[in-house]
Amino acid sequence: MPTRLVGGEAVASYSQRHASRNFSTAKEIEKAAEEQGFSVPGTKSASERVTLWRDLGGLHERAFTEPQIVAGNWVIERPLCERCAPAHERARGRLPRIGMVCVRHKRWLGQEQVDVAPIAETIVAERHWRRLLTPCGIVVECPVVLLAEEAATVGISKAVLEERAQRVAVPSPALLVYPETVRLARLLTRPSFLDAVLGDATAAWKRTMVEREVGMVLPDAEDAENWRAVARVWDLVLGLQDVVRDARLLGTVPEDRWNVLRLWSGFAEFEAVEVSRIDQLM
Numbered sequence: 001m002p003t004r005l006v007g008g009e010a011v012a013s014y015s016q017r018h019a020s021r022n023f024s025t026a027k028e029i030e031k032a033a034e035e036q037g038f039s040v041p042g043t044k045s046a047s048e049r050v051t052l053w054r055d056l057g058g059l060h061e062r063a064f065t066e067p068q069i070v071a072g073n074w075v076i077e078r079p080l081c082e083r084c085a086p087a088h089e090r091a092r093g094r095l096p097r098i099g100m101v102c103v104r105h106k107r108w109l110g111q112e113q114v115d116v117a118p119i120a121e122t123i124v125a126e127r128h129w130r131r132l133l134t135p136c137g138i139v140v141e142c143p144v145v146l147l148a149e150e151a152a153t154v155g156i157s158k159a160v161l162e163e164r165a166q167r168v169a170v171p172s173p174a175l176l177v178y179p180e181t182v183r184l185a186r187l188l189t190r191p192s193f194l195d196a197v198l199g200d201a202t203a204a205w206k207r208t209m210v211e212r213e214v215g216m217v218l219p220d221a222e223d224a225e226n227w228r229a230v231a232r233v234w235d236l237v238l239g240l241q242d243v244v245r246d247a248r249l250l251g252t253v254p255e256d257r258w259n260v261l262r263l264w265s266g267f268a269e270f271e272a273v274e275v276s277r278i279d280q281l282m
């Protein structure tokens with residue numbers, strides 16, 4: 001019986017689904033294949049196992065090729081949409097090009113999957129994610145997204161949270177702040193923002209700019225602690241400035257734990273330094 005591959009699905013997930021649909025287990029099938037001279041190494045995604053299951057499933061050669069790392073960000077393996085694959089089969093895989101929503105089925109892809117059709121903002125946010133964040137190599141749970149989510153969580157208006165919570169069956173915290181998370185992640189990875197905070201302007205000007213930009217995503221309402229979100233973003237700004245200052249002093253390439261400096265226009269100056277250093281060493 002054929003088993004359709006779900007986009008991004010991992011070989012461990014597919015082999016188990018395909019085997020159980022055919023009244024067997026992945027282990028038994030791999031053992032039988034081995035007896036017929038097909039070697040299946042122990043590691044989860046070893047190439048022979050990938051080839052075996054591609055053959056058994058009649059799959060195209062791009063199956064099981066999703067990257068583990070995108071632009072320096074780790075791509076996590078996560079549960080896939082329960083409508084794209086039957087829920088009880090629990091398909092898992094890597095989805096480096098999408099955020100937290102299956103747009104086709106309007107499902108939130110968190111630990112508990114829920115229908116987000118009533119919260120249209122999340123679907124709009126997902127489209128923004130794919131159009132603006134994906135091309136920058138931003139993936140789910142990468143450091144800058146975690147920071148954006150944290151800032152959104154502490155800085156959002158309570159009334160907005162409560163109103164959204166009433167529209168969804170399982171109001172998980174990450175789902176409720178998803179629109180703000182995406183907008184903040186966009187802000188923190190926008191080259192013009194990075195230019196502004198790493199440029200020559202005064203600290204006071206930068207601080208005002210950060211307050212204004214964060215305020216556009218998380219308004220300074222009476223039932224919100226917008227200043228807490230500003231504080232999170234300001235920490236990132238100071239952290240980036242430190243890393244860049246040190247790299248200039250030491251003549252090295254700056255490395256930041258949020259992995260956003262690579263999107264800053266000034267980053268090229270350091271790469272040029274690095275290339276000339278390597279040339280000198282050669």
Ligand SMILES: [Zn+2]
Pocket residue numbers: 081082083084102104105106107
């Ligand atoms: Zn789906």
